[in-house]
Amino acid sequence: MKENNYDYSVVKGFAYSAVFWLIVGLVVGLWLAAEMFYPALNLTPWLAFGRLRVVHTNGLAFGFGFAGIFACSYYMLQRLTRTSLAFPGLARFHLYLFNVAIALAALSLFAGMNTSKEYAELEWPLDVVVVIMWVIFAVNVFATLIKRKEKQMYISLWYIIAMTVTVAVLYIVNNLEIPVNLFKSYSAYAGANDANVQWWYGHNAVGFVFTVPILAMFYYFYPKSTNLPIYSHRLSIISFWSLVFAYLWTGAHHLMLTPLPEWIQTVAIAFSIFLIAPSWGSVVNGYYTIRGRWDLMRTNYLTKFFIVGITFYGLQTVQGPTQGLRTLTAFFHYTDWVVGHVHMGTMGWVTMIISASLYYIIPKISGRELYSVRLANLHFWLIFIGQLVYTVTMWIAGIQQGAMWKATNPDGSLTYNFLETVTALYPYWYIRFVGGVIYFVGILVFTYNLIMTGRSGKESVPEPQPQTA
Amino acid sequence: MNIEAKPITFAILATVVILIGTIITLFIPMFLPSTQPVSDYIKPYTAIELEGRDIYIREGCNNCHTQTVRPLRTEVIRYGEYSKPEEFAYDRPFLWGSRRTGPDLNRVGGKYPDSWHYKHMNDPRSMFPKSNMPAYGWLAKRKLDTSYSFKKVSILGYGYSEDEVNRQIQEYRKKVTSPTYNAKAIRDQITPPELRNELTEMDAIVAYLQKLGRDVKMLKKKEAVKVAEAADRPGALKNPFEGKADAIKEGKEIFQNNCSACHGDDGKGGIGPDLTDNEWKYGSSDEAIFNSVAKGRPGGMPPWEGSLGKERIWKVIAYIRTLGKR
Ligand code: HEM
Numbered sequence: 150m151k152e153n154n155y156d157y158s159v160v161k162g163f164a165y166s167a168v169f170w171l172i173v174g175l176v177v178g179l180w181l182a183a184e185m186f187y188p189a190l191n192l193t194p195w196l197a198f199g200r201l202r203v204v205h206t207n208g209l210a211f212g213f214g215f216a217g218i219f220a221c222s223y224y225m226l227q228r229l230t231r232t233s234l235a236f237p238g239l240a241r242f243h244l245y246l247f248n249v250a251i252a253l254a255a256l257s258l259f260a261g262m263n264t265s266k267e268y269a270e271l272e273w274p275l276d277v278v279v280v281i282m283w284v285i286f287a288v289n290v291f292a293t294l295i296k297r298k299e300k301q302m303y304i305s306l307w308y309i310i311a312m313t314v315t316v317a318v319l320y321i322v323n324n325l326e327i328p329v330n331l332f333k334s335y336s337a338y339a340g341a342n343d344a345n346v347q348w349w350y351g352h353n354a355v356g357f358v359f360t361v362p363i364l365a366m367f368y369y370f371y372p373k374s375t376n377l378p379i380y381s382h383r384l385s386i387i388s389f390w391s392l393v394f395a396y397l398w399t400g401a402h403h404l405m406l407t408p409l410p411e412w413i414q415t416v417a418i419a420f421s422i423f424l425i426a427p428s429w430g431s432v433v434n435g436y437y438t439i440r441g442r443w444d445l446m447r448t449n450y451l452t453k454f455f456i457v458g459i460t461f462y463g464l465q466t467v468q469g470p471t472q473g474l475r476t477l478t479a480f481f482h483y484t485d486w487v488v489g490h491v492h493m494g495t496m497g498w499v500t501m502i503i504s505a506s507l508y509y510i511i512p513k514i515s516g517r518e519l520y521s522v523r524l525a526n527l528h529f530w531l532i533f534i535g536q537l538v539y540t541v542t543m544w545i546a547g548i549q550q551g552a553m554w555k556a557t558n559p560d561g562s563l564t565y566n567f568l569e570t571v572t573a574l575y576p577y578w579y580i581r582f583v584g585g586v587i588y589f590v591g592i593l594v595f596t597y598n599l600i601m602t603g604r605s606g607k608e609s610v611p612e613p614q615p616q617t618a
Numbered sequence: 619m620n621i622e623a624k625p626i627t628f629a630i631l632a633t634v635v636i637l638i639g640t641i642i643t644l645f646i647p648m649f650l651p652s653t654q655p656v657s658d659y660i661k662p663y664t665a666i667e668l669e670g671r672d673i674y675i676r677e678g679c680n681n682c683h684t685q686t687v688r689p690l691r692t693e694v695i696r697y698g699e700y701s702k703p704e705e706f707a708y709d710r711p712f713l714w715g716s717r718r719t720g721p722d723l724n725r726v727g728g729k730y731p732d733s734w735h736y737k738h739m740n741d742p743r744s745m746f747p748k749s750n751m752p753a754y755g756w757l758a759k760r761k762l763d764t765s766y767s768f769k770k771v772s773i774l775g776y777g778y779s780e781d782e783v784n785r786q787i788q789e790y791r792k793k794v795t796s797p798t799y800n801a802k803a804i805r806d807q808i809t810p811p812e813l814r815n816e817l818t819e820m821d822a823i824v825a826y827l828q829k830l831g832r833d834v835k836m837l838k839k840k841e842a843v844k845v846a847e848a849a850d851r852p853g854a855l856k857n858p859f860e861g862k863a864d865a866i867k868e869g870k871e872i873f874q875n876n877c878s879a880c881h882g883d884d885g886k887g888g889i890g891p892d893l894t895d896n897e898w899k900y901g902s903s904d905e906a907i908f909n910s911v912a913k914g915r916p917g918g919m920p921p922w923e924g925s926l927g928k929e930r931i932w933k934v935i936a937y938i939r940t941l942g943k944r
């Protein structure tokens with residue numbers, strides 16, 4: 150099989166789209182973070198916090214996250230099947246449609262066309278575009294798999310398949326709505342039911358966007374960059390099936406102590422706790438893979454991205470189930486603690502793995518060496534430190550906020566009125582902003598490094614094609 | 619069977635596996651009465667309230683405000699009765715939220731007078747200098763679009779006829795443009811002259827905010843009246859902190875943090891009445907004033923007993939008494 154039979158143009162297109170939307174999303178994130186302590190920044194209706202926050206979450210989850218996922222999926226799919234894409238033209242159309250859809254999404258959200266359901270805010274015409282786009286992607290995935298030259302499907306392909314089918318189910322069910330006109334619709338579900346559907350979707354967006362495809366990347370690019378085989382195939386099988394089984398039961402841990410029927414909440418907690426096992430299956434697999442070769446953390450610049458990324462994934466999947474427990478959710482729910490949780494996952498796990506995967510891919514497909522390993526190291530440290538500053542600050546803020554909401558005087562009355570619990574957080578919000586800036590600079594370094602690699606990196610010695618992918 | 623070599627079988631199996639939890643925790647509950655209870659005391663939104671709700675959604679207020687009071691002691695003290703499933707029967711989409719940068723709003727209806735909301739929405743920092751809420755004064759500069767109102771309530775199945783919708787719209791317009799509307803001064807101040815006789819987006823969002831939790835409160839009030847009447851023995855209560863310097867100092871601070879937004883920094887009134895003029899609408903005894911503060915009064919004075927407690931209420935009264943003497 151010759152290298153040039155693979156279609157890498159879409160991989161490259163999606164990789165650069167990912168970086169582009171990442172930067173857009175982060176600028177919006179920094180603006181938001183500043184609005185929290187400097188409300189004068191709510192300059193216009195479309196810059197007001199309520200609209201902007203949605204641009205941030207959608208821009209990063211869908212713009213950055215999905216572009217990265219598509220880039221890596223199209224790459225892995227071809228390498229792991231040793232086949233070129235079944236429909237390269239369709240994939241290129243996918244790339245254009247994707248970027249147009251994300252741009253329209255951002256504009257419509259700025260304009261306030263918004264269903265209010267978290268991570269499903271897009272109004273119905275854009276939902277239709279998203280579904281069409283997903284079908285286009287799925288057609289390529291399955292058609293390529295069917296014509297594959299490599300009989301066995303590697304772990305990463307299982308995760309890609311799971312994402313492909315599940316995201317379709319999630320997206321369609323949660324976005325069922327009745328249109329009023331082109332720009333406005335109402336949910337097909339009401340009240341507690343709507344909440345249940347939404348958070349089944351919301352949690353599994355985390356599961357099948359921020360976990361499953363990222364694990365696909367981890368299982369492929371990590372052994373590739375270290376040249377070490379994954380420790381246990383059997384562990385991979387067990388964790389895969391138990392992960393995809395258990396995730397769907399847990400959405401209600403976002404709705405603890407709300408009017409949702411209690412048994413749904415209890416089932417969700419039980420399965421959330423269970424989820425620690427398959428999540429840590431991958432963590433353990435990752436750690437054991439590198440056993441005896443920890444020197445790679447120093448000598449191979451990509452290794453630390455993967456190891457630190459999987460470590461944050463491990464922490465995230467312990468923190469998540471724990472904060473869902475009734476007594477803890479009573480304290481932490483609605484506070485900045487959860488914002489800390491979110492950003493450990495997205496900045497610490499998702500970005501680490503996507504960055505490393507793109508560092509692996511771009512030199513490979515452009516036939517050049519990485520422009521600068523030193524810049525890659527700098528990028529690593531900046532996003533690592535920026536993320537820690539951000540998340541640790543938010544956890545402390547969350548503890549303080551929870552404690553202040555709960556504080557009572559000896560006579561049973563409240564110690565703080567609501568505003569006092571807000572202004573007490575300003576110092577944390579300043580620090581979070583600083584953490585965000587550090588992280589953002591790291592991402593600028595990353596972007597520069599990738600662009601320079603494509604442009605002026607040294608030509609790399611073509612390596613002999615391995616027998617399997 | 620080696621399913622790792624069979625992509626289609628693999629995909630079908632994966633779909634079945636993800637559907638198990640989905641069916642049990644999602645599809646089955648959809649048809650259970652416990653996720654969609656209905657009660658007569660919960661009324662659907664009026665056309666105007668619904669327009670206000672759509673503005674709430676458009677502006678993404680749910681990104682900072684929750685709408686579920688959890689059954690926790692301090693939360694019930696802070697916001698009021700905890701939320702019940704039947705309250706949300708008409709909510710498509712639900713708006714419970716996931717982050718509480720601002721306070722919960724599920725019980726805000728009737729807590730403050732309309733004038734409070736106009737002033738607050740127009741410029742939150744004019745009332746709470748350290749608030750981080752965006753200012754929404756521009757909503758008062760936009761005429762409310764009611765061209766889809768009937769279609770909206772029909773889609774949602776609220777059962778109003780087109781005439782009824784038009785009546786609701788006209789009635790609400792009459793209310794807010796009337797010379798006797800209790801928020802007239804502030805409404806006129808923030809609404810441009812050409813819109814003063816029209817409905818604006820601001821009017822609609824205020825209407826919506828006033829609806830939140832109203833039905834539950836009405837129900838509770840009916841139950842509560844009898845109990846309260848029995849407990850009110852006139853003339854029995856005296857302020858233990860009257861004239862005590864420490865308490866007055868503390869009372870001043872409490873006043874500034876909680877009362878001044880409505881009664882003014884110096885107590886000379888604003889949204890709420892002047893407290894320095896020695897005129898007391900509900901009586902000038904310690905007990906009468908205590909009851910006004912503790913239990914609230916109809917025109918928009920919220921009850922403070924839960925959040926401040928008796929002791930701090932007496933201290934703030936001790937402070938208020940010093941204002942009148944000047
Ligand atoms: C410079 C870095 C970043 C900054 C300054 C930032 C800032 C913020 C702020 C201020 C919020 C709102 C918090 C609140 O309402 O209290 C937020 C929410 C959120 N951000 Fe970021 N963010 C950053 C990076 C990211 C990244 C990389 C992702 C995803 C890939 C992300 C995903 C999210 C999500 C999903 C939420 C919603 C959280 C929730 O609903 O609890 N953010 N971010």
Ligand code: HEM
Pocket residue numbers: 267351355359360399402403421422424425428462465466467468469470472473478481482483487490491493494495499716
């Ligand atoms: C075992 C796995 C996990 C469990 C059981 C879990 C649990 C939870 C719980 C209980 C909450 C809600 C907290 C609250 O509102 O009080 C939450 C929020 C969240 N988690 Fe996780 N988590 C897990 C893994 C992850 C991962 C890997 C990510 C990746 C980024 C992530 C991202 C988020 C986001 C974005 C939210 C905020 C949702 C919102 O309110 O908008 N979680 N998680």
